Amino acid sequence: MQQITGPRADRMTIGELSQLTGVNIETIRYYEKIKVLPVALRAENGRRVYGPTERRILAFVRRSRELGFSLDEVRALLRLGGPDKASCREVREIAARHLDDIRARIGDLRKLERLLTKTVAQCTGTTAPDCPVLDILDVQGSK
Amino acid sequence: MQQITGPRADRMTIGELSQLTGVNIETIRYYEKIKVLPVALRAENGRRVYGPTERRILAFVRRSRELGFSLDEVRALLRLGGPDKASCREVREIAARHLDDIRARIGDLRKLERLLTKTVAQCTGTTAPDCPVLDILDVQGSK
DNA sequence: CCTTGATCCTGTAGTCACTACAGGATGTAG
DNA sequence: CTACATCCTGTAGTGACTACAGGATCAAGG
Numbered sequence: 001m002q003q004i005t006g007p008r009a010d011r012m013t014i015g016e017l018s019q020l021t022g023v024n025i026e027t028i029r030y031y032e033k034i035k036v037l038p039v040a041l042r043a044e045n046g047r048r049v050y051g052p053t054e055r056r057i058l059a060f061v062r063r064s065r066e067l068g069f070s071l072d073e074v075r076a077l078l079r080l081g082g083p084d085k086a087s088c089r090e091v092r093e094i095a096a097r098h099l100d101d102i103r104a105r106i107g108d109l110r111k112l113e114r115l116l117t118k119t120v121a122q123c124t125g126t127t128a129p130d131c132p133v134l135d136i137l138d139v140q141g142s143k
Numbered sequence: 144m145q146q147i148t149g150p151r152a153d154r155m156t157i158g159e160l161s162q163l164t165g166v167n168i169e170t171i172r173y174y175e176k177i178k179v180l181p182v183a184l185r186a187e188n189g190r191r192v193y194g195p196t197e198r199r200i201l202a203f204v205r206r207s208r209e210l211g212f213s214l215d216e217v218r219a220l221l222r223l224g225g226p227d228k229a230s231c232r233e234v235r236e237i238a239a240r241h242l243d244d245i246r247a248r249i250g251d252l253r254k255l256e257r258l259l260t261k262t263v264a265q266c267t268g269t270t271a272p273d274c275p276v277l278d279i280l281d282v283q284g285s286k
Numbered sequence: 287c288c289t290t291g292a293t294c295c296t297g298t299a300g301t302c303a304c305t306a307c308a309g310g311a312t313g314t315a316g
Numbered sequence: 317c318t319a320c321a322t323c324c325t326g327t328a329g330t331g332a333c334t335a336c337a338g339g340a341t342c343a344a345g346g
């Protein structure tokens with residue numbers, strides 16, 4: 001009688017999982033502790049054992065984090081993609097909200113980029129008594 | 144005999160400084176502790192007293208933080224703008240490096256925006272068995 | 287003079303998403 | 317059998333704050 005998880009070849013240690021997914025070992029344990037990942041099965045010696053399902057979940061978490069989702073959002077997405085993967089609508093809402101955040105951040109950063117570019121351009125780079133960078137930062141009422 | 148700091152009207156409490164600069168009281172004390180701000184003078188009752196100079200410094204710190212400089216960078220800028228404000232070149236270098244960071248971040252965010260936009264657009268919003276958002280996140284080898 | 291409420295003080299702990307390390311128990315190769 | 321790698325738990329550190337506990341002091345009103 002085999003395990004449901006499949007053949008031996010698919011069962012891996014935390015180190016192997018780390019290599020395959022590019023997620024730090026300590027981070028994997030951390031994800032388990034804060035319930036982003038399910039509690040891992042243990043071998044007889046007490047070490048964590050992972051299968052392809054865990055690998056898929058962790059890859060999903062990693063990708064989501066790369067896309068800037070918070071761990072809270074990732075937890076929500078995992079719940080929605082889980083057993084009763086009912087509401088694609090909810091998933092879309094989370095992603096759309098996140099997209100709004102990203103657009104706002106891009107806008108802020110570009111404003112900032114323009115300001116800094118302009119300022120640095122004024123800079124001669126020589127030793128000067130009135131540095132425009134310090135000046136622009138120094139203005140008190142410019143918010 | 145007057146204090147060097149000037150007339151009474153310019154001397155303010157931490158609460159007033161907080162109001163004027165928009166920086167949280169706890170944050171001001173925090174900045175002092177980690178040496179972003181100089182140690183504040185104290186009144187006879189032990190309370191912190193601030194003058195226009197401190198106000199200018201704190202406004203500078205606030206502005207820099209808004210522009211995304213780290214507190215380490217702010218400390219460096221303050222040092223450079225301080226007693227011997229010699230090297231505008233160094234200031235420019237810090238600002239330029241920071242600008243590179245900002246541009247890189249904008250690039251990343253825009254890539255991410257395109258990907259998420261495309262994906263969310265594919266979403267019908269109805270209850271579907273294969274949600275494209277979860278799908279795109281689910282792909283294991285797409286790094 | 288006394289009370290009330292605002293403001294201040296110090297110090298500690300919590301946040302997010304990890305990372306790093308201490309100190310110990312196993313596993314694997316030569 | 318001895319190295320050395322890998323794993324385990326648990327705690328503490330990071331950056332830039334925020335929040336709170338527990339106490340002192342101040343300003344205004346009765």
